[in-house]
Amino acid sequence: MQNRHSSAPVSLTLPARRHSNFQIVWSVLFILTFLGSYRLAQVKPLLLLEPEGRRNIWRFVTGMFPPDLSWDFVSLLGRPIIETIQLSLMGTFMAVVIGFPLGLLATRSLTFTGILNEREMVDSRRSVFLLRKGTYLLVRAILSLFRTIPEFVWAFMFVRAVGLGPFPGVLAIGISYAGMLGKVYSEILEHVNPGPLESLQATGASRLTILLYGLLPQALPNLVSYTLYRWECAIRASTILGFVGAGGIGQQLEISMRMFNFNQVLTLVAILFVMVAGVDVLSAKVRRTILSRSSV
Amino acid sequence: MYVLNQICKIFDSRTVAVRELDLKIGRGERVALIGPSGAGKTTLFRMLNLTIPPTSGTLLFDGLDSRHFSGRRLREVRRRIGTIYQQHNLVPRLQVVHNVLSGKLGSWPTWRAVQSLIRPTEADLALEALRHVGIADKLYERTETLSGGQQQRVAIARLLAQDPEVILADEPVSSVDPALAAGIVKLLIDLSETHCKTLLMNLHSVDLAFAHFPRLIGLKDGTISFDLPAAAVTDEHLAALYVGSQTEAVEEEIFSRAEPSFVRSCQPHLTR
Numbered sequence: 001m002q003n004r005h006s007s008a009p010v011s012l013t014l015p016a017r018r019h020s021n022f023q024i025v026w027s028v029l030f031i032l033t034f035l036g037s038y039r040l041a042q043v044k045p046l047l048l049l050e051p052e053g054r055r056n057i058w059r060f061v062t063g064m065f066p067p068d069l070s071w072d073f074v075s076l077l078g079r080p081i082i083e084t085i086q087l088s089l090m091g092t093f094m095a096v097v098i099g100f101p102l103g104l105l106a107t108r109s110l111t112f113t114g115i116l117n118e119r120e121m122v123d124s125r126r127s128v129f130l131l132r133k134g135t136y137l138l139v140r141a142i143l144s145l146f147r148t149i150p151e152f153v154w155a156f157m158f159v160r161a162v163g164l165g166p167f168p169g170v171l172a173i174g175i176s177y178a179g180m181l182g183k184v185y186s187e188i189l190e191h192v193n194p195g196p197l198e199s200l201q202a203t204g205a206s207r208l209t210i211l212l213y214g215l216l217p218q219a220l221p222n223l224v225s226y227t228l229y230r231w232e233c234a235i236r237a238s239t240i241l242g243f244v245g246a247g248g249i250g251q252q253l254e255i256s257m258r259m260f261n262f263n264q265v266l267t268l269v270a271i272l273f274v275m276v277a278g279v280d281v282l283s284a285k286v287r288r289t290i291l292s293r294s295s296v
Numbered sequence: 297m298y299v300l301n302q303i304c305k306i307f308d309s310r311t312v313a314v315r316e317l318d319l320k321i322g323r324g325e326r327v328a329l330i331g332p333s334g335a336g337k338t339t340l341f342r343m344l345n346l347t348i349p350p351t352s353g354t355l356l357f358d359g360l361d362s363r364h365f366s367g368r369r370l371r372e373v374r375r376r377i378g379t380i381y382q383q384h385n386l387v388p389r390l391q392v393v394h395n396v397l398s399g400k401l402g403s404w405p406t407w408r409a410v411q412s413l414i415r416p417t418e419a420d421l422a423l424e425a426l427r428h429v430g431i432a433d434k435l436y437e438r439t440e441t442l443s444g445g446q447q448q449r450v451a452i453a454r455l456l457a458q459d460p461e462v463i464l465a466d467e468p469v470s471s472v473d474p475a476l477a478a479g480i481v482k483l484l485i486d487l488s489e490t491h492c493k494t495l496l497m498n499l500h501s502v503d504l505a506f507a508h509f510p511r512l513i514g515l516k517d518g519t520i521s522f523d524l525p526a527a528a529v530t531d532e533h534l535a536a537l538y539v540g541s542q543t544e545a546v547e548e549e550i551f552s553r554a555e556p557s558f559v560r561s562c563q564p565h566l567t568r
Contacts, residue, residue: 118348165470198452199385202345203373204402209409217389218514 009172063262073264081271084248087166087241088234091173095234096227103137103185104211110189112136115198116207141184146179155241169246173234184226192218208226224290226285259289297323297462297494298344305339312338312396314518316353323461326495328505332538337498338382341466341509343498345379346370354534375402378460380484382467384447388440392431392450394420395439399458418457425453428519429483441557445476465497468506469504475500481508482519502534 047053054247068074099156102112111117112132149170156170197214216223249268254266300319306311306312306461315334329337341507343355346362355362357373365373385393393416401409402417419435426432429449434442439450448468455463466486469477481497481500488495499505505510505512505526512529514521514537522533 115347131463195381195383195385198342198347199379199381200398200401202347202374202377202379203399203454205409206371206401206406209401209404211392212409212413213327213401214387214391217387220389252455265424287455 018066029047041275046115060262064259064266064283066263067270068263069267073267077249077268077271079241080247080249081275082168082240084235084242085248085275087169087246087248088173088231088236092169092177092227092231092234093096094170094174095181095230098142099155099181100287102139102143102178103182103189106143106182106186107137107140107189108186110138110145110207110215115194116201143149143179143182146175147183148179149176150239151176151198152244155246156244157246163246164245166247169238169241169248172241172246173237177234179229181227181230183241186221188222188226189215221287225283226286228279228286232276232279232283236272237280239272297321297325297358299354299356299359299461301354301356303337303340303343303350305343305348306351312518314343314350315475316459317519318512319520319523321494321496324488324492324494325511325514326485326509326512327354327497327498328509329498329504329513329515330500330505330520332535333556334519335515337515339518341496341498342463344462345464345501346374359411371402373546375458376460377462377464378455378458378461380451380455380465380468382470384444384451384471386450386454388438390439392434392442393419393422396453396457399454402458403475421457422453425456426450427458431434431451442487445472446482448472448480452480452487456487460493462494463496465495465499467500470481470500473508478504478507 026289048057108114109116112129117132146239154176155168155172158171161169162171192215196218197210200214238246238248239253242248242252243254246253251269251271253265256262256268298319298321303314303317303319304312304315307551317340327372329340331337339348343350346357346365349362352414356374360373362373383484387398390398394413397412397416397418400412408417416422421434423435426435426449429452431442431446431449431453434446434450439447442450448471450460451468463484469480469483480500480505484495484497487493496503497509511524512526513523514529514533516537520535522529524533525526
């Protein structure tokens with residue numbers, strides 16, 4: 001470790017940190033896993049340059065040009081585009097509605113540790129503490145379950161359950177994104193400056209009002225920012241969902257791909273790009289507005 | 297108001313912050329706590345305002361054992377104790393008016409708190425409190441745009457809105473420049489005098505403590521080093537309090553106590 005403050009006496013510099021055996025073992029394991037993965041995943045970049053690979057790529061790329069802008073095709077797209085936006089919007093909304101309460105319950109500093117609970121931990125009965133900790137663990141497990149199953153598998157199941165169309169897509173995004181939002185919300189809330197929370201608690205505020213006056217105002221920009229990012233992801237995800245019959249622009253993309261109409265594929269990809277970029281611009285605007293607004 | 301008996305606070309079952317501390321504070325008393333950094337002053341205050349429980353010992357507030365408080369009862373007791381923090385502990389993104397009115401959270405029902413967040417319900421109360429601390433024009437400003445001294449005034453306004461019986465001020469002036477510091481201490485003293493509120497203040501500046509408080513408590517290594525009327529505190533007491541602690545600021549304090557007349561003549565605002 002290099003000492004930047006060379007003028008400081010030796011006794012004031014930090015002692016060099018020794019690496020524990022634990023750290024060494026895990027580092028070695030990580031490197032072995034990485035090397036193993038490289039082999040097992042059959043990473044062979046040269047394959048892209050072999051004659052056959054080159055030919056296929058060339059055919060695919062030239063097939064895309066010129067993009068299909070004929071009225072016959074473009075007029076088909078209005079409905080799927082709107083469907084995709086609605087699907088992603090409703091999916092994200094559902095994810096927030098499910099994810100936010102779960103996120104609160106999965107926030108350690110709200111449920112069972114941290115300054116908000118320090119006195120309760122000592123004073124209340126042990127059973128209450130265990131109940132709270134149990135709730136926390138259960139909610140975290142639910143959130144990981146939601147996340148572990150990929151959204152298109154959820155869509156696949158919901159298509160079986162409620163039939164083809166955008167609704168299974170909404171459910172799929174709602175559930176899987178609730179898992180992600182809940183986890184990230186809880187992390188954002190846990191990293192809020194605890195000082196103001198403690199001062200509110202000291203005035204006799206209840207946990208709910210501490211949440212409203214201390215926690216949310218501090219966390220809001222991050223919460224909104226992440227939610228908007230997830231909406232952007234939802235637009236992309238809804239494309240994949242179209243592949244399993246959950247409607248939207250993805251369904252059209254799948255048809256065009258299967259028919260080898262690469263020029264239509266390019267049109268669709270361009271539209272997707274514009275949509276995602278549009279959401280990006282919009283979310284940047286919303287974020288700025290939120291940041292400049294003073295109350296809540 | 298407070299009776300502390302053999303109070304200990306140990307963090308993570310290792311770090312001893314406060315050890316076997318006995319203390320009695322009467323209603324309406326004004327007491328200054330002084331001592332080197334790390335003496336356990338802040339920890340003591342957090343126990344006194346009932347945000348953290350002592351590891352052992354008994355803490356009586358107004359004759360009631362703090363261990364018996366929980367839930368709603370605990371919040372009702374906390375409402376009677378107001379705290380000013382060194383780092384203000386305001387919510388930076390909220391408007392000043394909400395930070396001031398958050399002093400009412402202990403007495404408002406939840407719906408009232410929600411309603412006030414949308415449209416301040418007792419803006420005139422907040423304005424009155426801010427006028428008292430001299431920054432009435434900042435009512436609707438965003439708190440983080442204010443200077444350190446102004447934010448400390450907002451924190452005092454929040455205290456006024458809360459209207460507690462006890463005021464705990466934890467180094468209220470250490471992040472404020474010295475000229476304003478005396479003003480803020482004076483404000484809190486006046487508050488406790490006019491409304492007969494108990495006032496406990498942690499102070500870095502020994503001079504401010506001597507100038508404004510009838511009773512001084514020296515805290516060192518988590519226990520009481522002396523507890524005397526201001527007039528009875530000698531230079532030996534202070535030297536014993538700060539011996540072994542090496543921060544420059546503290547050494548300056550000792551020096552300044554050694555030649556009080558010199559220091560006073562250089563800092564006329566400290567003399568009454």
